[in-house]
Amino acid sequence: MAANHYYFPEEVVEHIFHYLTSHKDRNPVSLVCKSWYNIDRFSRDKVFVGNCYAITPERVISRFPRLKSLTLINRTCPPHWGDSLRPWITTLISSGVNLEELRLKRMVVSDNCLRLLSQSFPNFKSLVLVSCQRFSTDGIAAIASNCRFLRELNLQENQVDDARGQWLSCFPDDCTTLVSLNFACLRGQVNFGALVRLVARCPNLTSLRVNSLVPLHVLQRILLQAPQLVDLGVGSFSTNPVSETYYKLENAIQKCTSIRSLSGFFRLVDPCCLRAIYPVCQSLTSLNLSCSPISSTKLCELIHYCRKLECLWIQDVIGDKGLGIVASTCTELQELRVFQCTTECSGVTEEGLVAVSAGCPKLKSLLYTCRQMTNAALITVAKNCPNLVCFILNTANPKLTDGITTQPLDEGFGAIVQSCKGLKQLRLSGLLTDQVFLYIGMYAEQLKTLTIHFAGESDDGMLYVLNGCKKLKKLDIKNSPFGNVALLANVRKYETMQFLCMFSCQVTLGACKALARKMPRLNVEIISPDGNNDRIEEMYLYPSLVGPRRDAPNFVQTL
Numbered sequence: 001m002a003a004n005h006y007y008f009p010e011e012v013v014e015h016i017f018h019y020l021t022s023h024k025d026r027n028p029v030s031l032v033c034k035s036w037y038n039i040d041r042f043s044r045d046k047v048f049v050g051n052c053y054a055i056t057p058e059r060v061i062s063r064f065p066r067l068k069s070l071t072l073i074n075r076t077c078p079p080h081w082g083d084s085l086r087p088w089i090t091t092l093i094s095s096g097v098n099l100e101e102l103r104l105k106r107m108v109v110s111d112n113c114l115r116l117l118s119q120s121f122p123n124f125k126s127l128v129l130v131s132c133q134r135f136s137t138d139g140i141a142a143i144a145s146n147c148r149f150l151r152e153l154n155l156q157e158n159q160v161d162d163a164r165g166q167w168l169s170c171f172p173d174d175c176t177t178l179v180s181l182n183f184a185c186l187r188g189q190v191n192f193g194a195l196v197r198l199v200a201r202c203p204n205l206t207s208l209r210v211n212s213l214v215p216l217h218v219l220q221r222i223l224l225q226a227p228q229l230v231d232l233g234v235g236s237f238s239t240n241p242v243s244e245t246y247y248k249l250e251n252a253i254q255k256c257t258s259i260r261s262l263s264g265f266f267r268l269v270d271p272c273c274l275r276a277i278y279p280v281c282q283s284l285t286s287l288n289l290s291c292s293p294i295s296s297t298k299l300c301e302l303i304h305y306c307r308k309l310e311c312l313w314i315q316d317v318i319g320d321k322g323l324g325i326v327a328s329t330c331t332e333l334q335e336l337r338v339f340q341c342t343t344e345c346s347g348v349t350e351e352g353l354v355a356v357s358a359g360c361p362k363l364k365s366l367l368y369t370c371r372q373m374t375n376a377a378l379i380t381v382a383k384n385c386p387n388l389v390c391f392i393l394n395t396a397n398p399k400l401t402d403g404i405t406t407q408p409l410d411e412g413f414g415a416i417v418q419s420c421k422g423l424k425q426l427r428l429s430g431l432l433t434d435q436v437f438l439y440i441g442m443y444a445e446q447l448k449t450l451t452i453h454f455a456g457e458s459d460d461g462m463l464y465v466l467n468g469c470k471k472l473k474k475l476d477i478k479n480s481p482f483g484n485v486a487l488l489a490n491v492r493k494y495e496t497m498q499f500l501c502m503f504s505c506q507v508t509l510g511a512c513k514a515l516a517r518k519m520p521r522l523n524v525e526i527i528s529p530d531g532n533n534d535r536i537e538e539m540y541l542y543p544s545l546v547g548p549r550r551d552a553p554n555f556v557q558t559l
Helices: 010-018 023-029 034-043 057-063 086-095 111-120 137-146 192-200 216-225 244-254 271-281 296-304 316-329 350-359 375-384 410-419 434-443 459-468 484-489 491-496 509-518
Strands: 046-049 069-073 101-105 126-130 133-136 152-156 159-161 180-182 207-209 231-236 261-265 286-288 311-315 335-339 365-370 390-395 425-428 449-453 474-478 499-503 522-527 538-543 556-558
Touching (some): 023 046, 111 137, 244 271, 296 316, 311 316, 316 350, 350 375, 375 410, 410 434, 434 459, 459 474
Parallel strands (some): 126 152, 180 207, 207 231, 261 286, 311 335, 390 425, 449 474, 474 499
Antiparallel strands (some): 522 556
8 A cells, every 4th residue: 555545634643642641652653753753842832851860951942842841850869969950940941931830859949940930931830849959938939929820839848948937928919820739848837817818819729738837727717718629738737626626627627528638747636636527538539647647546437437548648557457447448449658657656567468458459559668578468469459550668677588487578579570460660678589580570561660679689680670671761779789790781771761770789980981981872970989999889870862961969970
C-alpha cells in the first residue's frame, strides 16, 4: 500500500495531540516524525523535567516555547548538592513565556527568586513547593501580594524560615480565586483573622491545610465560612471536650458534608475530642495521621468509622491488633503507609502486614515500617496483593533476618517481584544476599525505581539488576558491597536511566574516571575522595544533553 495512504492532515494530528495530556504519552509520539515533533513542540504547554541537572532551561524553552506549566525535580541525596531555581526563572523571563504554573521538588529557592517570579508573570496561578529550602515567608508574601489570579499555593515538607507571620495579610482584598491553600509545614504563627477573611472571600476553595498553630476556635470559624471543603488539614486539635469551643466545632464539621480527605496535627489531642470528626469519617477516602501519635485504642475507634478509605497514613503506634481492625474495616484500601512513631512504642511486625494483605486485596502502594518480618509474611503479601505497584519496607535494623528461621529475607522479596507483575517501585530492607537481586533481575520487568541499603554480597547482585531490569530509571544504593566491576560492566544501561547514586560502596575514583571517558554523554559527579585512598564517598551519574552543569557546589567534582 502506498505510504501516502497513512498520511494524516496536520489539523487532525493537532486535534489528537490535544487529548495527549501526559508527558509520558507525548514523548514517544513526538518521535514518530518531524511533523509530529513540531506539532508537539508548539502545542505542549505542560513540561515535566524529571532531572533538572540533565538539561538547561534554555534548551527546555527552545524545545517548548509555549510552555505555561513547568515541573522541576531535583535529586534526593545528599543535601545541598544543588540545584538553584534562579537560572530557570531568569531564562523564563527573558524568553517571554507566559508561565502560569510552577511545581518544584527538592530545589533551592530564595526569597528574591520568589519575588522575581511574582513580579514577572502576570497570569501566574499555581505554586507547589515540595521539600524545598532556603526561602522564608517573605518570599511567600511576595507571591500572595503580586499574583492576582493565584489558584493554588501548596507548601509541603519544606524547610522554611518563619520569622514573619503576616504573609496571609498580603493577599489583596479582591483575591477570590484560591482553590487550594496548604501551609501545614510552616512552624510560625499566622494571622488568624487574615486567614478567616481569606477563606471567606474564596468560594471555590476546596483544599485547605493549616499548620499546627491554628487553634480549634479558628478552625471552627473557617469551617463555617467554607462548608464546601473537600480536603481539610487541621491544626492544633486540643481543647476541653465539654467546652463551648468543642460543641461549636462539632456543629461546624457536621455541615461540611463534602470532606473526603482529612489530615492534621493531633499530637496534643484529648482523645475524646476525636468524636468531633466522626460525622465526616464515613465519607472519607483519604486519612493522614502520620503526624499524630494517637493512642492505639482511640485510633482504632476512629478508623472504625472510615469504611470508604482508599488511602491511609498512620504511625506504628497502632500495633498489629490495630492493623487487624484496619484490615477488617478498610476493605477498599489502595494505599497504606505505616511510619515509625517518634516516641517509644511497640511497633508493628509481620502479623499486622499479613492481616492487612488479607483484608485489603486492592492494595497498590504499601510502605511498612516494622521491627520484625518473616519470609512467610512477605510471600503471603505477594499472594494476597498481586496488584502492588509500590512496596517499601523499612526496618531500624539493616541486618534484620527472618524472625522465625533467622534466614535472609531473599525468598520473601523474591515472591513479591515474581507475583506483583506491575511493580514499579521497590525499597529493600533487612539482611539480603545476591539471590534477591537475581530474583529482581529475572522477574521485575516493570520496575523503574529501586532503593538498596545495606544489602548484597558482591558485584553480582548489582549486575543482576542492571542486566535484567529493562525499564529501570532510578537506582539508589547505600552502604552496599558493590564496586568497580558492577559499575563498569554494563555502562550502556546508564544512558536509558534517569540516575544512579552510590553512597559508601566500593567504587574508586579511577573507575569513575574510566566511566566518564567511555561515556561522554554521562555526567559523573563525585564527592572528592580523601587523601588516604582512592575510594570515593559518593557518586552520582546521569545522562545529560548539555554536559557538566554550571552550579555544582565546591565539594562536588565533575569528571
